[in-house]
Amino acid sequence: MAYEEASYKDKKVISIGVVSELTGLTERQIRYYEERNLIFPERSPRGSRKYSFSDVETLMEIANKIEDGVQTFEIRQEMIRQNGKEDQRELRKRMLRGQLNAQFGIQDK
Structure with missing residues (x-):
């Protein structure tokens, strides 16, 4: 099986603060969605959460569904x-x- 490099959308490089700015969600909301196993950030060696562009898209979908009452x-x-x-x-x-x-x-x- 050939090694496939992750797409730029799947690389976990974005901090929670930037994700908050991009999505309009608070950092607390983002951490809550992680606690509910809806999103899975990686952790840096210092413990900071790192997100991908795919995670940002997922968070936007989650926020829309929550807004719709799901x-x-x-x-x-x-x-x-x-x-x-x-x-x-x-x-x-x-x-x-x-x-x-x-x-x-x-x-x-």
Whole structure:
């Protein structure tokens, strides 16, 4: 399996203060969404949270849903369902690739 470098959108380089400015959420709201397992920042060696552009987009989606009256528990359940669908798609792709490789005698590296 080839090593794939993370897209610039997925690199965790943005501080919580900048994320707060970009999203309009307070730092406390952002930490709360982390506590509710809706967002997963990385930590720097000094313990500072680092976010990606994808995290910023996710936070905006969460804020919109909260504004529409959706509870954090419901958002989390939707995220779990979505991740399950993506995992199933990836598994199907790997199985199909394996079948094609076997059919044509290609060795996976």
